[in-house]
Amino acid sequence: MWQLMAFLLFITATLLCGILKGMESIEGNCNDVIRLPCRATDLTNKYRYSMWYKIITDKKRTAIIKHKSGDITHYNNYNNSASLGEKETLELQRINLNHSGVYVCYLAADIGGQNFESFIGLNFSECMYSSTFQPPTVTDVFCPAVSEFSVSWALLGFFLIGLTKIILCIITVGVCDRVIFRRILRKTGSKWSRDKKGNKVEMEKMRFTRS
CATH class of the missing domain: 2.60.40.10 (Immunoglobulins)
Known part of the structure; x- marks a missing residue:
């Protein structure tokens, strides 16, 4: 996280220098x-x-x-x-x-x-x-210290930060989906399988009874 903050501060300083030089x-x-x-x-x-x-x-x-x-x-x-x-x-x-x-x-x-x-x-x-x-x-x-830092590198840095955020969002959504799916299985007692296309198919549904 601190690497990201340091990079953003570096980008800010670079943009400020660009303004000052012009x-x-x-x-x-x-x-x-x-x-x-x-x-x-x-x-x-x-x-x-x-x-x-x-x-x-x-x-x-x-x-x-x-x-x-x-x-x-x-x-x-x-x-x-x-x-x-x-x-x-x-x-x-x-x-x-x-x-x-x-x-x-x-x-x-x-x-x-x-x-x-x-x-x-x-x-x-x-x-x-x-x-x-x-x-x-x-x-x-x-x-x-940033006089030689080019604008193209700054744009590349912003692109990489955005790409990293997208990947983290996808991973987070996938993990949450699996956790929620497992909780549903525990509550309903359902057993699932997959067909040839990879879709989830309910094979049987079991009801738990309390003793």
Whole structure:
């Protein structure tokens, strides 16, 4: 079971890396003002609120700023460095190497509607760091071990998992059928045989009497 869970986590990481490698990325310099567009607004203009996050790991996001009904809420000490522009564009003031990473613009739909989100990366081209140190890129941070994993292998893995589930279901149904059939024989006292075609045929029926 743990092998299956590990494989599913590996597939999730691979798909996330595929998204990150194909997403838009912006280059920035230290102390610049960076504007990160919310591409999700290109998909819809009807939503209850917008929310910007920064991805820390594949399972953890840090909230930055929220816009709902004209009210702006800041999170995690972004009060003086984050604001929103036109079409929910995220504006970051006085950026530094700590701002490098992947950002998510999330649009929350009304109840029963579809939520939308878009990803965008922030890398640094110039900053005050040692010449021997280079800041990691977005894909270096989130995709260190699965960069060579192909989509065809991922699809093959899903196919094998589905095939395994089908086989297990068939075996389970067969076992249950035999158990139920034996219980019926015990209750009715019937003896069964098979004809030339392999069909079950009742030969005789015995009734048990209590002494």
